[in-house]
Amino acid sequence: MLIGKGIPNEYKGDYKPDVSYEPIPIYDNIIWNYNSEALHILLIAPSGAGKSQFLRYLGGMVLRRQHMLHVIDAKNSDLGRLFRHIGVGVAVETDEIIKMLTKIVNEMNERYSKYFAADNADIDANFTSLGLKGEILIFDEVLAALGEADKKQKAEIERLLGQLALKGRAVGISLVITAQKLNATDLPKSITEQCQTRIILGAVVSDETFHQATGYYKKDIAGAYKGGVGKGYAITPKSDGLAYIETPQMPEKTSDYIMLFKELRDRGTPYGEGR
Numbered sequence: 149m150l151i152g153k154g155i156p157n158e159y160k161g162d163y164k165p166d167v168s169y170e171p172i173p174i175y176d177n178i179i180w181n182y183n184s185e186a187l188h189i190l191l192i193a194p195s196g197a198g199k200s201q202f203l204r205y206l207g208g209m210v211l212r213r214q215h216m217l218h219v220i221d222a223k224n225s226d227l228g229r230l231f232r233h234i235g236v237g238v239a240v241e242t243d244e245i246i247k248m249l250t251k252i253v254n255e256m257n258e259r260y261s262k263y264f265a266a267d268n269a270d271i272d273a274n275f276t277s278l279g280l281k282g283e284i285l286i287f288d289e290v291l292a293a294l295g296e297a298d299k300k301q302k303a304e305i306e307r308l309l310g311q312l313a314l315k316g317r318a319v320g321i322s323l324v325i326t327a328q329k330l331n332a333t334d335l336p337k338s339i340t341e342q343c344q345t346r347i348i349l350g351a352v353v354s355d356e357t358f359h360q361a362t363g364y365y366k367k368d369i370a371g372a373y374k375g376g377v378g379k380g381y382a383i384t385p386k387s388d389g390l391a392y393i394e395t396p397q398m399p400e401k402t403s404d405y406i407m408l409f410k411e412l413r414d415r416g417t418p419y420g421e422g423r
């Protein structure tokens with residue numbers, strides 16, 4: 149229940165909370181610091197291993213910190229319905245996905261020309277020193293989206309994601325990409341290599357997927373492999389190799405998420421696009 153913790157009543161109504169860049173805790177000393185080189189996340193977990201639940205947590209924490217959230221829900225699941233219900237922009241169909249990615253790329257390029265193009269621009273600036281809101285894109289089931297797309301659309305999705313992965317960091321644009329498996333040719337290296345926070349969950353994960361996702365082999369793990377539902381391993385630039393993690397517990401009922409997320413929305417600043 150970390151998401152709702154300590155939100156006082158006076159945050160409702162006209163109160164305009166500040167944007168927070170505080171890292172998002174995951175497990176033990178594993179954190180998601182989107183003000184670092186580790187801002188893009190690659191999350192790999194087979195069906196039922198707890199991807200959607202973890203994305204609800206991360207999405208809720210992003211909203212709590214008053215950043216902009218965008219969701220691509222290629223499988224049109226309850227994850228997208230939940231976020232759409234509370235007013236976050238959600239794309240499902242291929243053309244909507246391309247439109248959403250294009251919009252975020254345009255926003256990224258506008259930020260570059262606004263803050264970094266001038267001769268006297270501060271080259272050490274980044275989105276936190278500029279006080280900008282992050283733009284966080286949760287892209288659930290990227291391989292399902294690419295599988296649905298025709299050849300040209302697939303190339304376009306990969307091109308746009310590649311740009312966000314490569315250039316997003318300085319201007320606060322962060323990707324959280326999930327897939328059920330990851331073989332060497334599933335995603336362009338230009339995307340995966342930029343995701344410096346890697347998370348893998350689940351009991352049944354192939355050696356190939358584990359290696360592609362983490363750079364390690366399952367046999368490298370000290371002791372037995374302990375993946376399961378909501379359980380697995382993370383690697384960040386700060387972690388000392390593979391770290392065991394359990395994803396945070398969340399409310400059981402969807403209605404409880406909705407109450408919590410509406411409360412976050414009602415704190416003041418509007419977020420997301422809605423439709």
Ligand SMILES: Nc1ncnc2c1ncn2[C@@H]1O[C@H](COP(=O)(O)OP(=O)(O)OP(=O)(O)O)[C@@H](O)[C@H]1O
Nearest residue numbers: 194195196197198199200201202377378395396397
């Ligand atoms: N950290 C956790 N601790 C305990 N149970 C969990 C945890 N994370 C997820 N679960 C349970 O596991 C079930 C499956 O989780 P979830 O729907 O998030 O999986 P998924 O990977 O998104 O699956 P799918 O491929 O079907 O979309 C949920 O019912 C949830 O209650």
Ligand SMILES: [Mg+2]
Nearest residue numbers: 199200225227
């Ligand atoms: Mg899911």
